[in-house]
Amino acid sequence: MRISGLADASGVAVATIKFYLREGLLHPGAATSATRATYDGSHVRRLRLIRALTGPVGLSVQQARTILTLIDAPGDDLYATLGRAVGALPPSVLPAPAGDPDPYPRARAALQALGQVYDPRFPAVAQLETALASAEDAGLPISGERLLAYGRSLRELAEYDVERMPPEPRAAVEYTVLGTALYEPVILALRRLAHQDVAAARLDLGG
Amino acid sequence: MRISGLADASGVAVATIKFYLREGLLHPGAATSATRATYDGSHVRRLRLIRALTGPVGLSVQQARTILTLIDAPGDDLYATLGRAVGALPPSVLPAPAGDPDPYPRARAALQALGQVYDPRFPAVAQLETALASAEDAGLPISGERLLAYGRSLRELAEYDVERMPPEPRAAVEYTVLGTALYEPVILALRRLAHQDVAAARLDLGG
Numbered sequence: 001m002r003i004s005g006l007a008d009a010s011g012v013a014v015a016t017i018k019f020y021l022r023e024g025l026l027h028p029g030a031a032t033s034a035t036r037a038t039y040d041g042s043h044v045r046r047l048r049l050i051r052a053l054t055g056p057v058g059l060s061v062q063q064a065r066t067i068l069t070l071i072d073a074p075g076d077d078l079y080a081t082l083g084r085a086v087g088a089l090p091p092s093v094l095p096a097p098a099g100d101p102d103p104y105p106r107a108r109a110a111l112q113a114l115g116q117v118y119d120p121r122f123p124a125v126a127q128l129e130t131a132l133a134s135a136e137d138a139g140l141p142i143s144g145e146r147l148l149a150y151g152r153s154l155r156e157l158a159e160y161d162v163e164r165m166p167p168e169p170r171a172a173v174e175y176t177v178l179g180t181a182l183y184e185p186v187i188l189a190l191r192r193l194a195h196q197d198v199a200a201a202r203l204d205l206g207g
Numbered sequence: 208m209r210i211s212g213l214a215d216a217s218g219v220a221v222a223t224i225k226f227y228l229r230e231g232l233l234h235p236g237a238a239t240s241a242t243r244a245t246y247d248g249s250h251v252r253r254l255r256l257i258r259a260l261t262g263p264v265g266l267s268v269q270q271a272r273t274i275l276t277l278i279d280a281p282g283d284d285l286y287a288t289l290g291r292a293v294g295a296l297p298p299s300v301l302p303a304p305a306g307d308p309d310p311y312p313r314a315r316a317a318l319q320a321l322g323q324v325y326d327p328r329f330p331a332v333a334q335l336e337t338a339l340a341s342a343e344d345a346g347l348p349i350s351g352e353r354l355l356a357y358g359r360s361l362r363e364l365a366e367y368d369v370e371r372m373p374p375e376p377r378a379a380v381e382y383t384v385l386g387t388a389l390y391e392p393v394i395l396a397l398r399r400l401a402h403q404d405v406a407a408a409r410l411d412l413g414g
Contacts, residue, residue: 045346052345079410086399091392107396116404124399131392138259139252140385142393149367150390150397157360158401160353162409178347180402183357184395185298185338186349189314190357191394192293192331192387194365197323202369203286 003029006039010047017047023061025050025068049174057181058090067177074169081169083122085177093126106132113144114151157187210236213246217254224254230268232257232275256381264388265297274384281376288376290329292384300333313339320351321358364394 006029007014020026026046029037049071053064070085096103104120107128111118119125135142142150161179165172213236214221227233233253236244256278260271277292303310311327314335318325326332342349349357368386372379 048344048346052341056341056345079406082406083403086402110397111400116400117407122400122403124396124403128393128396128400131389131396134259134263135385135389135393137255138263138385138389139255140382140389142390146367146371150364150394151401153360153364153367154394154397155401155405157357158398158405160356160360162402162405164353165406175347176402178342178345180399182338182342182345182347183349184398186335186342187357187361187394187398188391189331189335189338190361191365191391193318193323193329193335194358194362195293195369195383195387196290196329196331198362198365198369199286199289199372200324 001039002036003039006043006047009044010051012047012051020047020050023065025061025065049178052178052182056185057178059088063088071170071173071177074173078169078172081173082176085173086180087123089177089181091127093123093130096120096126104129106136110142110147113147116151208246209243210246213250213254216251217258219254219258227254227257230272232268232272256385259385259389263392264385266295270295274380278377278380278384281380285376285379288380289383292380293387294330296384296388298334300330300337303327303333311336313343317349317354320354323358 001009003014003017006012007017010017012020017026021028026043029039029043031037050064050068053059053067054061059067066088067085070081070088074081102108104125107125108118108120110128110132111125132142161183165175208216210221210224213219214224217224219227224233228235233250236246236250238244257271257275260266260274261268266274273295274292277288277295281288309315311332314332315325315327317335317339318332339349368390372382
């Protein structure tokens, strides 16, 4: 298809497609003359991915490029690449103060209680520290018992996710990035709705 | 204590405390003269609540007022009050288009599959619809199987939360609001860290 057909198929405006081509986010079409090219399903899929990253996931074009580069060239160490790709997603976290021997004490204690690896280089560790500190400041700290209950439920959920990760590295990075970012709002909405459902039963309503 | 002592105890500046007093978010102290008043632990706790709502929860003063009013006067229908209070939290959702007989078809189908009540007036229903549509647009729709797996894990988590809701209505609204908003970032961080832990085991690392 020509660029106008690609615009129709993807729902992305021609000017935006040209911008992504210039920026190298979208691979060139097959040249049919000095000024024309044809595009195929791979371009439609790539545009859908770029749209997801810059739309609902909320990345800037520069941040999307970081993730697309990791998808395009996942390298040999898939685990490290998955970590870098998820680490490039919002929320952005500040680096730990240099020289602080224990920058994330709450997250460290929580992960030790859950029997999980504690690696302060993971951005999600800083994210957990901030979240635990906010709950504490508000007078509603996460108790050890609650941590174990949440940890158990979320581990089941994470096992489901990881078991379904495609084996091919590029597909694995894309699945991990989109499944992390796009399913988070689903999870939060489902939790709120489960609260309502459980509360209705306990408060003897809806019967 | 005097207002300067309240500022020290709460970490909130005197000018900000005066603003909250003028706006009616903070209850007045006991007057000791025409221009002086004393404050107690109830003021420190209230300031901590206001700080959580306007800080990590991310509400404007006006939105915080809506929630504080529900905490102060939860009324007789606690279930409806809890729904309104959680509905006032971010993310804000657009009202359904007037006259649309089925504004949230994805959320409706999902809740029916989970055996939960579907009420399109709950803001979390619109939130779920948007999240499901974004995943679909990105080519990674939530399958029926995934929905049931997520629903099961999140229901366990929600049961834990609701079982620990304090019986006193004002405390119940405060617990529900803060537990919803402040624990959501904890849950997302724990999910990301569980992914890493499960993936490390599956990719035969860290052994």
